[in-house]
Amino acid sequence: MFKPLSAELLTEFRALIGPEYVLTTAEETEPWTHDYTEDLRFQPEVVLKPANAADISAILRLCNEAGVPVTAAGGRTGLSGGMLAVHGGVILAMDRLNKILEIDERNLQASVEPAVITQVFQDAVAEKGLLYPVDPASRGSCFIGGNLAESSGGMRALKYGTTRDYVLDLEVVLPSGEIIHTGARTLKNATGYDLTRLMVGSEGTLGIITKGTFKLVPQPAFRKLMLAPFPKGEMACEAVSAIFRAGVIPSALEFMEKDAIDFAQNYLKEFPFDTSSVEAHLLIEVDGQDEMGVMGQAEKVFAVLEGFECGEILFADSPEEQARLWRIRRTIGEATRAGNVIKEEDTCVPRAELASLWKCVKETGKKYGLQAFCFGHAGDGNLHVHILRPKDGGQVWEEIARKAVREIFAYTIQLGGTLSGEHGIGWVQKEFMDIPFSPIELELMKGIKKVFDPKGILNPGKMFPA
Ligand SMILES: Cc1cc2nc3c(=O)[nH]c(=O)nc-3n(C[C@H](O)[C@H](O)[C@H](O)COP(=O)(O)OP(=O)(O)OC[C@H]3O[C@@H](n4cnc5c(N)ncnc54)[C@H](O)[C@@H]3O)c2cc1C
The missing domain is CATH 3.30.70.2740 (Alpha-Beta Plaits)
Known part of the structure; x- marks a missing residue:
């Protein structure tokens, strides 16, 4: 279906972005043959490292004309195989577009390029007393561009929302090479179709995101973290919705079954969780600007948990103890995959x-x-x-x-x-995808893909059943 990459095209790429940013050997391209999905590996024909939207535009124009597939790669931490070059062709490694362009403290907004690492972004705004609350467990290595493409969520989505809830505007390069701007830097926008939110979660199948503006919120001044063990996993699950019904919206509420915790603790060789007689734990965080209010929320949670046959609840008061518990939670994915x-x-x-x-x-x-x-x-x-x-x-x-x-x-x-x-x-x-969607619903989505990418060169083989 797709044409192999020609020697002429490679020469054009080298002239365009510089030969050092055109990787072709098996050794050079190895990091882009896999992400974190199972043990899957696909070999791209070339990995390109463009410097900016203009480079990406020129590359896409050439590939579109030649009928060569192009797949964007961010931090390569994906869990659905999104960045795998399943049809070969070009991997666009976004690594060089890694600048925080502006932190606008007056409007509580920030503009970034897509290869900024999520935690780097969080830390930069935290220095100004602000919070970018989208907090995937992979925050130390995933990129904002990957988060946009997957509409990533993470630990604090229950109170603060996911990536989709924070993005205000985007710069996107279309498969044709045209550069478009979506959205506006306003907190509401009823002007035409919402292309911004269409791009978010489109998994690199509609366009390449080269810039985005995000809203920020003030850092909460106080946080309380609780760890609750449950002999019965079912009771832990039931306690979750009861906490909300009691009028508390925690800033994080994580469920961890015994096996998951055992993997993480054995991997880290740290054992703050006693899993000997429990099926599951809940890790619950409440936050806010007012200490008494946060205490009040924690007390309400405590009272709810007592009604669900939980064991002794641990309050992690010091930042060190809180970090220790979070480390276990954040390590589960990595620990289970080890070996x-x-x-x-x-x-x-x-x-x-x-x-x-x-x-x-x-x-x-x-x-x-x-x-x-x-x-x-x-x-x-x-x-x-x-x-x-x-x-x-x-x-x-x-x-x-x-x-x-x-x-x-x-x-x-x-x-x-x-x-x-x-x-x-x-x-x-x-x-x-046939389980949640009818044929007509799938056809509508495929129709959208066709409008953006008539030749189907962008991240082909993803999202839709054959
Ligand atoms: C240990 C571990 C823990 C995780 N925890 C969480 C979690 O708590 N919450 C969560 O939501 N996810 C989590 N993930 C999944 C993963 O980190 C996210 O999906 C993340 O957003 C992927 O970002 P990335 O930069 O690694 O993207 P990649 O894996 O490189 O790519 C993902 C997709 O984005 C596309 N893409 C990348 N950049 C662009 C761009 N600039 N323009 C258009 N498309 C682009 C790619 O083509 C691909 O389809 C976890 C993963 C691991 C390994």
Whole structure:
């Protein structure tokens, strides 16, 4: 379907961005053959490192004319295989577009290029007393551009929202090479179709994002963190929606099953969680500008938890103790992957349905003989499901796991949920898109793709079933 890269095109790329930014050998291109999705590897024909939107425009124009596929790569931490060059062609490594362009303290906004690392952005605005609250566990290595493309969420989405809720305007290069600007630097905007929010979560299939402006909020002055163990995982799930019903919106509310914590603690060789007689823990944070108000929220949470058969609740008062608990939570993904191949699903349901979803995962795992466990952002109904491949596993495991995932997804949709809360569809979930969407709904989405990318060169093979 796509043309291989010609020697002439490579010569044009070298003249355009400089030969040192055109990587072609297996050794040079290796980091762009994989992300964090299972053990998948795809070899691009070339990795290009453009310096700016003008370079990207020229590259896309050339590739569009030649019919060569182009896939953007950010920090390569994706969990749905979004940046994999499944049809070969060009990887556009965004690394050189890494500047924070402006922090506008008067308007509480900031403009950044797409290769700014999320934590670098958070730290830069924190120095000015501001908060960029989108907080994925991968914040130390993922890029803002990748966050935009996946509409990333993370730990604080339940109170503050996801990437989609913070972006005000974007600069985007279309597959034709044209550069467009979407949105405005206003907090509301009722002017035409919302192309900004269409681009967010479009997984690099509609255009290449080269700049974005985000709103910021003031840093909360006080935070309290609690750790609650539950002998029964179901009770932990039920407690989640009860906390909201009691009138508290925590700034983080994470569910961690025993297996998930054991992986992280063994990996870090730190053991602040006692998992000997519990099925799950909840890690709950409340924040605010007023110390008494934050204390009041923590007391309300405490009172709710007591009604759900939880064990002794730990209040992490010092910043060191809080950091220690968060370190365990943030390390679960990395720790499970160390030496293992996993399927990671990103199911999301209305939060009162969490217990049903969790029980479905456990029962489906048992039915198919799979090690399956959950952790994640329970406060917004988002449970990550890890399904481990046994060391001697192979094709049979793959088939069984996909069957199990289909059943879990079908039940998730029945509960009013969705396949992915924040990781996107990419390469590995696209075979399941027939579960939430009818053929006409899928055709509408494909129609949008055609308007932006008539030749289908941008990140082909993603999001839609064949
Ligand atoms: C240990 C671990 C923990 C994680 N925790 C979370 C979490 O808590 N919350 C969460 O939401 N995610 C999480 N993730 C998933 C991942 O980090 C996010 O999806 C992240 O946004 C990906 O960013 P990236 O820069 O690594 O993008 P990549 O993986 O490089 O790319 C992701 C997608 O974005 C596209 N893309 C990249 N840059 C651009 C651009 N400039 N323009 C257009 N398209 C572009 C790519 O083509 C691809 O489709 C986690 C991942 C890991 C490994």
